Amino acid sequence: SxxxxxxxxxxxxxxxxxxxxxxxxxxxxxxxxxxxIPKVKEEKPESRFASQAAQDAADATMLDFSECQGTSKNGKITVKDVKDFAASKVKKVNASPAAVTYAKDHGLNLEEVTATGKDGKITIQDVKKFAAPEEKKAKKPKLSPGALKLAKQWQLDEDDLAEVKPTGSGDTIKKSDLKELVEAAKEAWAAEETDEDLGTDSDA
Missing domain, CATH: 1.20.5 (Single alpha-helices involved in coiled-coils or other helix-helix interfaces)
Structure with a gap:
């Protein structure tokens, strides 16, 4: 019964x-x-949790930690778990310690650097070349004596002179090459002097 x-x-x-x-x-x-037999509702496993330090570390890396496995008691995620998980998500780059340090200090992505070292290793020279490639280096303009005097007179710097197309031998900038640049400088100086004069009159 x-x-x-x-x-x-x-x-x-x-x-x-x-x-x-x-x-x-x-x-x-x-x-x-x-x-x-009564149907017993299956209890869901307790949700995983992490220490405050681990949560802070996770937030700092901005990675999705839904797959991160906790190794401490009750599956609790520790800071070490977070660091190990983050490291597993980072693509391993074959680079020398010096290259890694230089890239980190200058905010460079080693994955974009072309390696020339043995077995495809990125050297510090590779990183430096990537940071300041030769083709991007501005060549210091060569000026004739007359052009140099004119440049100093109107305070033309290398950025100004870089826009000038040299017509002298050996890519030397001649005095005549600076005509347009000097005219622009004269106008700028004249406008500045006018503004100063107006300011003086208004104060009087």
């Missing part, structure tokens, strides 16, 4: 089995119909 079954279940529960386990045992022994 149901009363006897209830007593048996209570007895099993008190001695060894949980109520669910007792019901399953009775079912196995043929003492309880399957349709009388």
């Amino acid at each position: 149901s009363l006897q079954l209830s007593q048996i279940i209570d007895h099993l529960t008190e001695n060894k089995y949980s109520r669910d386990g007792a019901l399953k045992l009775l079912e196995k022994e043929g003492l309880l119909p399957k349709n009388m």
